Amino acid sequence: MKTAKVAKPYRIDDGKHFRLKNFDPADTGRLHSVDDAKEHLQKGIARMEDLQDKLYAQDCWSLLLIFQAMDAAGKDGTIKHVMSGVNPQGCQVYSFKVPSATELQHDFLWRTTQHLPERGHIGIFNRSYYEEVLVVRVHPKALENEKLPPSLVTKNIWDERFEDIRSFERHMARNGTVIRKFFLHLSKKEQKRRFLARLEEPEKNWKFSAADIHERTYWDDYQKAYEEMIRNTATEHAPWYVIPADNKWFTHLAVSAAIVETLEDLGLNYPKVDAAKRKELQTARQLLEKK
Numbered sequence: 584m585k586t587a588k589v590a591k592p593y594r595i596d597d598g599k600h601f602r603l604k605n606f607d608p609a610d611t612g613r614l615h616s617v618d619d620a621k622e623h624l625q626k627g628i629a630r631m632e633d634l635q636d637k638l639y640a641q642d643c644w645s646l647l648l649i650f651q652a653m654d655a656a657g658k659d660g661t662i663k664h665v666m667s668g669v670n671p672q673g674c675q676v677y678s679f680k681v682p683s684a685t686e687l688q689h690d691f692l693w694r695t696t697q698h699l700p701e702r703g704h705i706g707i708f709n710r711s712y713y714e715e716v717l718v719v720r721v722h723p724k725a726l727e728n729e730k731l732p733p734s735l736v737t738k739n740i741w742d743e744r745f746e747d748i749r750s751f752e753r754h755m756a757r758n759g760t761v762i763r764k765f766f767l768h769l770s771k772k773e774q775k776r777r778f779l780a781r782l783e784e785p786e787k788n789w790k791f792s793a794a795d796i797h798e799r800t801y802w803d804d805y806q807k808a809y810e811e812m813i814r815n816t817a818t819e820h821a822p823w824y825v826i827p828a829d830n831k832w833f834t835h836l837a838v839s840a841a842i843v844e845t846l847e848d849l850g851l852n853y854p855k856v857d858a859a860k861r862k863e864l865q866t867a868r869q870l871l872e873k874k
C-alpha cells in the first residue's frame with residue numbers, strides 16, 4: 584500500500600451528500616496497530632521533508648492546513664507530528680482563540696487573513712474562521728458579541744457565511760494557496776476516556792479545562808454544525824478530510840498521508856537553472872578555485 588493513498592477514503596471534494604454518521608471515528612483503514620503503521624509514519628515524514636524543500640525553493644505555491652475538532656481530538660498532537668517532518672523556517676502555526684476586542688472590530692475573516700502563508704510556505708491553522716460556523720453557531724451569545732448591524736443578522740447568516748468562505752477559498756486557490764482542511768473525528772466515548780485521563784494523570788492535568796466539560800453537553804449540536812459545515816464547504820480546490828480520531832497513531836498517519844498526497848499532486852521541482860544562472864555558478868566556481 585502506498586502511504587499517500589491512506590487518506591483517500593476520508594477526502595470529501597463535494598459535500599452535497601455528506602453524512603457524518605457514515606464515518607467511523609475508530610476506523611484504521613487496513614491497518615491494525617501502531618506497529619503496522621510505523622513504516623508508513625516514518626515514510627510520510629521523510630517524504631514531507633523532501634517535498635517541503637521543493638515547495639520552499641520554488642517559492643510559488645503555498646499550503647494552508649486547517650485543523651478543526653472537538654476538544655481532546657488530538658489537534659495539538661497531530662500538528663506536533665506533522666511539524667516533526669518540516670523545516671520550521673518554511674512553516675508557521677497559528678492557534679485561534681476566543682476573538683479579542685480588536686478582532687471583534689472587524690469582519691470574521693480579518694484575523695485569519697493576516698496569518699495566511701506566504702509563497703513557498705506552509706501555514707497551519709489550529710482552529711480558524713470555521714469557528715464562525717461552529718462555536719458561534721452553537722452559542723448564539725458569541726454571535727451577539729460580534730457587533731454586527733442587527734439588520735444583517737437574519738436566519739440566512741450561516742448560509743451567507745458558507746458562501747463567503749467558499750468564495751474566499753476559491754480566491755485563495757486561484758492565487759496559488761492550496762487549502763486542505765482536517766476535521767479530526769472523535770467519538771463521544773473516546774473524548775470521555777481522554778478527559779478522564781486528563782483528570783487522573785498528573786502530567787495531563789494542565790490540559791484539563793472545566794469549560795471543555797461544559798462544551799461536551801453540546802455534543803449533538805456540534806456534530807450537526809460540523810456536518811453542515813462540511814456539506815457546504817467541501818470543494819475540489821479546498822476539500823475536507825474527515826479523519827478518524829479515536830486512534831492517535833492513525834490520525835497522524837492519515838493527516839501526513841493527505842499532506843504528502845497534496846504536495847505530490849503539485850508536481851514540485853527545484854527551480855531550473857537557466858543559461859545566465861549557469862554562467863554565474865561557473866564564474867563563482869572559478870573564483871573559488873583561484874584562492
Ligand code: AMP
Pocket residue numbers: 679680681682710711714715718719725
Ligand atoms: P483552545 O483551543 O482549547 O485553547 O480553546 C480556544 C477556544 O476559543 C475554543 O473554545 C474555541 O471555540 C474558541 N474560539 C475560537 N475561535 C472563536 C471564534 N471565532 N468565536 C468564538 N470562540 C472562538
Ligand code: MG
Pocket residue numbers: 654792795
Ligand atoms: Mg481546549
